[in-house]
Amino acid sequence: MAAASASSTFLSSPTLNNSSSPSSLSWKKLPLSSSFSVTVSLPRRRRRCSPVFVVVSMDSKPTILVTEKLGEAGLNLLKDVANVDCSYNLSPEELCTKISLCDALIVRSATKVNRDVFEASAGRLKVVGRAGVGIDNVDLAAATEHGCLVVNAPTANTVAAAEHGIALLTAMARKIAHADASVKAGKWQRNKYVGVSLVGKTLAVMGFGKVGSEVARRAKGLGMHVIAHDPYAPADRARAIGVELVSFDEALATADFISLHMPLTSATSKILNDETFAKMKKGVRIVNVARGGVIDEEALVKALNAGIVAQAALDVFTVEPPSNDNKLVLHEQVTVTPHLGASTMEAQEGVAIEIAEAVVGALNGELAATAVNAPMVPAEVLNEMKPFVVLAEKLGRLAVQLVAGGSGVKSVKVTYASARAPDDLDTRLLRAMITKGLIEPISSVFINLVNADFTAKQRGLRIAEERIMLDGSLESPLVFVQVQIANVESKFASAISESGEIKVEGCVKDGIPHLTKVGSFEVDVSLEGSIILCSQVDQPGMIGMVGSILGEENVNVSFMSVGRIAPRKQAVMAIGVDEQPCKEALKRIGEVPAIEEFVFLKL
Ligand SMILES: NC(=O)C1=CN([C@@H]2O[C@H](COP(=O)(O)OP(=O)(O)OC[C@H]3O[C@@H](n4cnc5c(N)ncnc54)[C@H](O)[C@@H]3O)[C@@H](O)[C@H]2O)C=CC1
Ligand SMILES: O=C(O)C(=O)COP(=O)(O)O
Numbered sequence: 001m002a003a004a005s006a007s008s009t010f011l012s013s014p015t016l017n018n019s020s021s022p023s024s025l026s027w028k029k030l031p032l033s034s035s036f037s038v039t040v041s042l043p044r045r046r047r048r049c050s051p052v053f054v055v056v057s058m059d060s061k062p063t064i065l066v067t068e069k070l071g072e073a074g075l076n077l078l079k080d081v082a083n084v085d086c087s088y089n090l091s092p093e094e095l096c097t098k099i100s101l102c103d104a105l106i107v108r109s110a111t112k113v114n115r116d117v118f119e120a121s122a123g124r125l126k127v128v129g130r131a132g133v134g135i136d137n138v139d140l141a142a143a144t145e146h147g148c149l150v151v152n153a154p155t156a157n158t159v160a161a162a163e164h165g166i167a168l169l170t171a172m173a174r175k176i177a178h179a180d181a182s183v184k185a186g187k188w189q190r191n192k193y194v195g196v197s198l199v200g201k202t203l204a205v206m207g208f209g210k211v212g213s214e215v216a217r218r219a220k221g222l223g224m225h226v227i228a229h230d231p232y233a234p235a236d237r238a239r240a241i242g243v244e245l246v247s248f249d250e251a252l253a254t255a256d257f258i259s260l261h262m263p264l265t266s267a268t269s270k271i272l273n274d275e276t277f278a279k280m281k282k283g284v285r286i287v288n289v290a291r292g293g294v295i296d297e298e299a300l301v302k303a304l305n306a307g308i309v310a311q312a313a314l315d316v317f318t319v320e321p322p323s324n325d326n327k328l329v330l331h332e333q334v335t336v337t338p339h340l341g342a343s344t345m346e347a348q349e350g351v352a353i354e355i356a357e358a359v360v361g362a363l364n365g366e367l368a369a370t371a372v373n374a375p376m377v378p379a380e381v382l383n384e385m386k387p388f389v390v391l392a393e394k395l396g397r398l399a400v401q402l403v404a405g406g407s408g409v410k411s412v413k414v415t416y417a418s419a420r421a422p423d424d425l426d427t428r429l430l431r432a433m434i435t436k437g438l439i440e441p442i443s444s445v446f447i448n449l450v451n452a453d454f455t456a457k458q459r460g461l462r463i464a465e466e467r468i469m470l471d472g473s474l475e476s477p478l479v480f481v482q483v484q485i486a487n488v489e490s491k492f493a494s495a496i497s498e499s500g501e502i503k504v505e506g507c508v509k510d511g512i513p514h515l516t517k518v519g520s521f522e523v524d525v526s527l528e529g530s531i532i533l534c535s536q537v538d539q540p541g542m543i544g545m546v547g548s549i550l551g552e553e554n555v556n557v558s559f560m561s562v563g564r565i566a567p568r569k570q571a572v573m574a575i576g577v578d579e580q581p582c583k584e585a586l587k588r589i590g591e592v593p594a595i596e597e598f599v600f601l602k603l
Contacts, residue, residue: 206261
């Protein structure tokens, strides 16, 4: 901040007529150009903190809809904090009807959470929990647009899926399912069910992520030569378990067995098709425990019939459940299971707990570590940033309320001042909260970290960010945050800075956000409750006069501060109030002859 250059002047002692007496009275000269401030702090009544995902009011229990079977331990966690509605096998219409009464939805792979669901929720649905890995059944774009956080449970079923992959691999190679059915049908066909050996064969793992690498590890234990294709996997991780990463074409051309473990995305959809089957070794065997959609099922039928693919083992299908006449299900060389990869007792308990904790955390306003459509902010960063998150939202709220009706807010500049290196500051959280503060008071849109950037862009709101480095303590992530709105008029002219923008600035003191600047005036008022800003010619008795009016109207004052250009010149008085003053009180303040303009700002 700029260095002080003003002479020492103290304001006259304020006379207050208020229901609470001051707990501390501090006279302060602020080191800013030619501006002074006096601060009267009153006892803090309450601390309000705005979580990143404000979901449900504390007075009511949230309602969580669970549409597919979830492990008991997870359900119990949910029941501790919410009304839990377990409704399985809902039709799409039934889901849309129910969802408008729900704050969170927990699904597995069978429930299609499409745009209709988010639209039907009319903004109430705040979290979708996917009790598993694949989120291809959730419309992430629609979720983001509706400010709905999507979380998944990415780790608890990894081993189950890998074990199922190995089970299918071995069962397919030794024709276990068919042989079993044959014996049960009273036959004893030992020559018909001769299998193939795995040892020494090449297995191509397509998608070397959590499941793929566990499959690779196990296949090596079976004596297989394992290669993998994954454009994004680090080679050293593969090397560490003795797996060579190869190109897609090389994997196809050299594999005796191919096991699929990539997510279903637009890039992987039908990645095995006529063209790619043609590149495979004749007699290749395919396992799919990933998603049905990564295989062109028609093409696989053709490849099986042509003998390019000798056998396939499929846990997943493009449409689930597959139709009764699905050619793959009925094919003699195909072994099938009904999407059982994650279905072990252990995995389901683990997944249920993982997703319940993520959903409950998100409902409590915490950022989830398994957020799929929001940046993940490490817990320690979040902890440190919490008061600044509140500050950011409140500065946004204040700034937008200072804009005169009719001026469209399009251009906002945010300045973050910190003693730390600019790279140390991840501003996504703060930017989202400033956006929330700027947009929520003037619209019915609910904004959080998920949809902040999307909503700002949609409304043509441009937020430019600047980081400035100051000398100071490295202990706090920020010294101050400043929000400026350009090209608008203000309903409180004193909020316009010398350069013509509405300007508000704040910092955090003892964990509490404070407003420290309005336009060119230095003030100091804690951002709790609401604020009245008055502009007047500096003179004795002003604080007392306004304080008296508020006291008479039973409005509790929490903070008062005056910033002025110079003694007896233009001044801005900021008054923190716990209650909203009635119209009469505001009218009386406006009638104080020395007050030139005033504005009531709701935080
Ligand atoms: N059948 C079942 O019940 C289960 C199925 N799954 C499915 O298994 C798949 C893998 O799950 P995880 O290993 O947990 O996920 P992951 O995210 O840990 O691994 C996926 C890997 O695929 C890679 N990948 C992405 N695009 C690729 C491409 N074009 N070619 C090759 N690799 C590509 C990624 O780089 C990543 O390493 C997912 O589709 C998931 O939905 C997972 C659990 C149970
Ligand atoms: O986790 C995954 O991706 C799965 O496919 C598991 O699906 P499920 O939860 O068993 O319907």
